[in-house]
Amino acid sequence: MLDGILTGLSTALTPTNLAMVFIGCFAGTFIGMLPGLGPISAIALMIPITYGFDPATGMILMAGVYYGAIFGGSTSSILINAPGVAGTVATSFDGYPMARKGLAGKALAIAAYASFSGGTIAAIFLLIAAPALASVALSFQSPDYFALMVLGLTAVSAFAGRGNFLKAMMMTVVGLMLAMIGSDPVVGMPRLNFGRVDLLDGISFLLLAMATFALSEALMTVLKREKISDAARAATQGRMGSLKLSGAEVKEMAPVVARSSVLGFFIGVLPGAGATIASFLAYGMERNFARGAKKEEFGKGSIRGLAAPETANNAAASGSFVPLLTLGIPGSGTTAVMLGALISYGVDPGPTLFTERPEVFWSVILSMYFGNVILLILNLPLIPYIARLLTLPSNLLVPLVLFFSLIGVYLVSFNNFDIYMMVIVAVVAVMLRLFDYPMAPMILGFILGDLMERNLRRSITLNDGSISFLWERPITLTILVITAVIVALPLVGFFRQRRRLAQAGEGG
Amino acid sequence: MSHYRKHTLLAGLTAAAIGLAALPAAAADVGSVHFLIPGGAGGGWDGTARGTGEALVNGGLVGGASYENMSGGGGGVAIAHLIETAESQEGTLMVNSTPIVIRSLQGVFPQSFRDLTPIAATIADYGAFVVAKDSQFGTWDDVVAAYRADPNTIKVAGGSVRGGMDHLVPALAFQAAGGDPLKVAYISYDAGGDAMAGLLSGETQVLSTGLGEALGQLRAGQVRILAMTGDERIPEAPDVPTLKELGYDVSFANWRGFFGAPGLSDEKADAYAEALGEMYRTEAWEKVRARNGWTNLFKPRAEFVRFLEQQETEIGDMMRTLGVL
Numbered sequence: 001m002l003d004g005i006l007t008g009l010s011t012a013l014t015p016t017n018l019a020m021v022f023i024g025c026f027a028g029t030f031i032g033m034l035p036g037l038g039p040i041s042a043i044a045l046m047i048p049i050t051y052g053f054d055p056a057t058g059m060i061l062m063a064g065v066y067y068g069a070i071f072g073g074s075t076s077s078i079l080i081n082a083p084g085v086a087g088t089v090a091t092s093f094d095g096y097p098m099a100r101k102g103l104a105g106k107a108l109a110i111a112a113y114a115s116f117s118g119g120t121i122a123a124i125f126l127l128i129a130a131p132a133l134a135s136v137a138l139s140f141q142s143p144d145y146f147a148l149m150v151l152g153l154t155a156v157s158a159f160a161g162r163g164n165f166l167k168a169m170m171m172t173v174v175g176l177m178l179a180m181i182g183s184d185p186v187v188g189m190p191r192l193n194f195g196r197v198d199l200l201d202g203i204s205f206l207l208l209a210m211a212t213f214a215l216s217e218a219l220m221t222v223l224k225r226e227k228i229s230d231a232a233r234a235a236t237q238g239r240m241g242s243l244k245l246s247g248a249e250v251k252e253m254a255p256v257v258a259r260s261s262v263l264g265f266f267i268g269v270l271p272g273a274g275a276t277i278a279s280f281l282a283y284g285m286e287r288n289f290a291r292g293a294k295k296e297e298f299g300k301g302s303i304r305g306l307a308a309p310e311t312a313n314n315a316a317a318s319g320s321f322v323p324l325l326t327l328g329i330p331g332s333g334t335t336a337v338m339l340g341a342l343i344s345y346g347v348d349p350g351p352t353l354f355t356e357r358p359e360v361f362w363s364v365i366l367s368m369y370f371g372n373v374i375l376l377i378l379n380l381p382l383i384p385y386i387a388r389l390l391t392l393p394s395n396l397l398v399p400l401v402l403f404f405s406l407i408g409v410y411l412v413s414f415n416n417f418d419i420y421m422m423v424i425v426a427v428v429a430v431m432l433r434l435f436d437y438p439m440a441p442m443i444l445g446f447i448l449g450d451l452m453e454r455n456l457r458r459s460i461t462l463n464d465g466s467i468s469f470l471w472e473r474p475i476t477l478t479i480l481v482i483t484a485v486i487v488a489l490p491l492v493g494f495f496r497q498r499r500r501l502a503q504a505g506e507g508g
Numbered sequence: 509m510s511h512y513r514k515h516t517l518l519a520g521l522t523a524a525a526i527g528l529a530a531l532p533a534a535a536a537d538v539g540s541v542h543f544l545i546p547g548g549a550g551g552g553w554d555g556t557a558r559g560t561g562e563a564l565v566n567g568g569l570v571g572g573a574s575y576e577n578m579s580g581g582g583g584g585v586a587i588a589h590l591i592e593t594a595e596s597q598e599g600t601l602m603v604n605s606t607p608i609v610i611r612s613l614q615g616v617f618p619q620s621f622r623d624l625t626p627i628a629a630t631i632a633d634y635g636a637f638v639v640a641k642d643s644q645f646g647t648w649d650d651v652v653a654a655y656r657a658d659p660n661t662i663k664v665a666g667g668s669v670r671g672g673m674d675h676l677v678p679a680l681a682f683q684a685a686g687g688d689p690l691k692v693a694y695i696s697y698d699a700g701g702d703a704m705a706g707l708l709s710g711e712t713q714v715l716s717t718g719l720g721e722a723l724g725q726l727r728a729g730q731v732r733i734l735a736m737t738g739d740e741r742i743p744e745a746p747d748v749p750t751l752k753e754l755g756y757d758v759s760f761a762n763w764r765g766f767f768g769a770p771g772l773s774d775e776k777a778d779a780y781a782e783a784l785g786e787m788y789r790t791e792a793w794e795k796v797r798a799r800n801g802w803t804n805l806f807k808p809r810a811e812f813v814r815f816l817e818q819q820e821t822e823i824g825d826m827m828r829t830l831g832v833l
Binding site for chain 2: 138139140141142183184185186187188189190197198200201328348350351352355356413414415417450451454458461462464
């Protein structure tokens, strides 16, 4: 294992790869800062660029982009109350009030330190947990994978938040349906391709990710016509304030960071739960822990309220690499896109990655750590300048995104049909977005749908046609029970709330 | 000589850059080659075409090489394109491999190799049977014995669909051992890597894969290779016996090779085949071959057609037996 770490270290430390971390962080910060464009779009836009890269280099760039995008999202949350990414919505609760008090510099510094600490602690956990899980994962059989996919798909909906459970579920099903198009994965016969040769290989994953994220997000910016750039101009021309923190503030932050890192990491490891859920849970947890005046501060510019979600979202980002690298199962929409990227580099993530491609495995993990360092020492001082990019007019920005996403997909397949299809998918995605249907469950459903079908059918064949593996294999059963609990939890909350309402009604 | 080579290389690069046929003396017959790749960037076909192009250009055998990826329809889009625009495709070579035979039998696309001008098969990979390091099976004969006792206890993992290459190879092998190919318990995985994970997790007993891939896994030290489907042992794996020498009359080669547009003149087609034949003698090819771990298998023109016909019969018979046709 030490050999592997050293190989990874020497791979990650080559000048090219270090440059990639830097470029990735920078590009990610920029894209993540732009309202509407999140890590998924940032990564999807990078896939065509990284074709032909060495897998380790490509993944290192991706990891940098991922962290950068999350950090960039917090910048726009704090400065202009416009989170570019769902994972940084909780950051705006206390970050923006703090910036309005003229403490923008301090808020950004807290966000950067919290992200750094969260990322660092989680990277250490990852270093320990990933090889351990990889060795356990070697004994995972098809039924266990099937159960994990079920868990991932239900969890992403269950955590979607109040009122969105059904919408998220529906989008998951849409993703599963889209995954059916093409050829039967076991027998190889064409199915649901409407007689079109272009659909025989199924819908390209890159196309779907670009159309539903990058393209449709750019189109949404046009539709919503938010005066973001005015707000940004005001924020960036105003006083940033000092970036320094006092000793007392550091002392206040430390325990919050410690708790939120652990929470964030484990949430990230769960398939289906990612940075967004981790940040909300950490925020909620800290608000419950706080007492007296400190509790009152929440929502008005609390240091704890800012540090908690920022730590947790970065820790979760690292955590979500655990199932990706060890099981080949993406835990979130973002890692689903990353899985697509890995496959396009010819790397097959799964339990064998750790033994067969140790240089990829370890250099990705280590470059995450470098990504955090670079975010801290380069991005933080540069932030006031980078933030000016927020003022880039959208009539320049939108065409750029449209151009890069369309050309990106075309340059991979060289098939005109893909362009038409991308436009159609993007238009449908925009309509769905206008009705608040989330896209991440769809993309996760699409990626996992194919894997889930293969694993289920394989399990049945292995078991000579019976489905008894669902309850006979202990690992499978355990995972399915956890799934049932996760589905039941929101329902329990819902019923308790209804009963409380009913009691209140009786009382009044 | 080296001066001459350098000159040719420069000419080749220039030709590739401006897309015109520069014609240095040695390459007068072929000019520059346009490679049509029926899949996306980074796949097996892509690597074969680009590697061959690199060797042809660096070896001074052609003036230049350009590449075009056209994915879709399991290769069907590119085949249809080559046939439709045949008149303007004199300088085009399309890369393909065993799946062109399988997919045309399946009817994935209506055309077959007969609608194109076969130039030559250039490289091959053989089928290999792999077991986990601590497997109870020491030799291929052990596996066959267990299969004869109860076919259902030998679950065979493979990275292709049912009726695909990884399934056809064990079906042929067990048939040669006197078994019923229909009783082969084949488990389909998404790719060779996943099939390998399945083997290591213990849910399958034997892995059917390409020898090249199997050798990579052998070096990682987790598996043993029991047998392969070549006619003779290969230098990269001198310890791996062929099925033939074990007494099972089966051989199977997953070839990769090149096709020209339909109606291509014999003169031109022969020139291409000749250039590919010359290629094996260049250092440039040896470099590309070693880098990719390919095994040479040269079958030009008429020999290639005979080979394709024979493979089509064998695979077609087996697919009908398996009921996938």
